[in-house]
Amino acid sequence: xxxxxxxxxxxxxxxxxxxxxxxxxxxxxxxxxxxxxxxxxxxxxxxxxxxxxxxxxxxxxxxxxxxxxxxxxxxxxxxxxxxxxxxxxxxxxxxxxxxxxxxxxxxxxxxxxxxxxxxxxxxxxxxxxxxxxxxxxxxxxxxxxxxxxxxxxxxxxxxxxxxxxxx
Amino acid sequence: xxxxxxxxxxxxxxxxxxxxxxxxxxxxxxxxxxxxxxxxxxxxxxxxxxxxxxxxxxxxxxxxxxxxxxxxxxxxxxxxxxxxxxxxxxxxxxxxxxxxxxxxxxxxxxxx
Numbered sequence: 001x002x003x004x005x006x007x008x009x010x011x012x013x014x015x016x017x018x019x020x021x022x023x024x025x026x027x028x029x030x031x032x033x034x035x036x037x038x039x040x041x042x043x044x045x046x047x048x049x050x051x052x053x054x055x056x057x058x059x060x061x062x063x064x065x066x067x068x069x070x071x072x073x074x075x076x077x078x079x080x081x082x083x084x085x086x087x088x089x090x091x092x093x094x095x096x097x098x099x100x101x102x103x104x105x106x107x108x109x110x111x112x113x114x115x116x117x118x119x120x121x122x123x124x125x126x127x128x129x130x131x132x133x134x135x136x137x138x139x140x141x142x143x144x145x146x147x148x149x150x151x152x153x154x155x156x157x158x159x160x161x162x163x164x165x166x167x
Numbered sequence: 168x169x170x171x172x173x174x175x176x177x178x179x180x181x182x183x184x185x186x187x188x189x190x191x192x193x194x195x196x197x198x199x200x201x202x203x204x205x206x207x208x209x210x211x212x213x214x215x216x217x218x219x220x221x222x223x224x225x226x227x228x229x230x231x232x233x234x235x236x237x238x239x240x241x242x243x244x245x246x247x248x249x250x251x252x253x254x255x256x257x258x259x260x261x262x263x264x265x266x267x268x269x270x271x272x273x274x275x276x277x278x279x
Binding site: 016019076077084086094096123124126128138 | 244248
């Protein structure tokens with residue numbers, strides 16, 4: 001089952017990348033090469049797909065994902081303006097440090113999404129995570145080195161959404 | 168009209184790329200530089216690709232551009248995470264004016 005899903009995904013990406021529909025007809029050479037490549041990928045790498053993949057086929061999760069995308073882009077824009085401001089300011093107002101935060105997310109895909117979201121948003125970069133749910137974050141402007149406080153500043157705003165999407 | 172939106176997006180994207188590079192040069196240590204490079208260059212490149220998609224409309228070029236944008240969005244923070252962890256593991260120190268380093272304890276624990 002997982003192999004089949006992976007095969008379909010790989011084949012869709014192949015079709016979008018090679019686009020075998022030039023001038024109204026389908027180029028079968030490209031399609032057959034894509035089937036072979038997608039088959040090999042599905043057989044060899046199907047274990048990469050998260051174990052709990054079937055739960056993602058639910059309208060509620062898709063809805064929250066669609067809500068999350070604009071929220072995420074708002075924070076990404078804010079992050080960029082923040083970094084640009086710090087990079088261009090003559091005195092360079094940075095106060096960097098590595099802080100520790102705690103996450104309540106349990107699934108692997110949820111924690112991955114949280115770590116990537118943290119990296120792309122205001123002044124924070126995930127350095128490492130531990131098995132018991134702590135993340136080490138490099139923060140360009142440390143506001144608090146307390147675990148609770150830092151978690152509130154960095155992770156809460158994403159966790160709420162990611163919990164609805166991934167758990 | 169979509170042309171104009173596309174060109175505006177591409178211009179803003181290139182500006183972010185430039186600012187990211189300025190940050191890359193000016194910031195004091197590896198971790199701060201990674202902050203500048205991942206954030207600005209990810210957004211900048213994605214904006215350029217989305218701009219390309221707007222200019223070309225529906226079709227093969229836009230599909231490729233959007234796929235590249237999605238892959239960059241997933242891989243760029245992962246790569247930054249790997250570089251930061253690798254830098255710390257190989258002993259690159261934080262900037263001397265850094266205020267706190269909680270990760271040092273964790274590394275000590277692992278080594279002990």
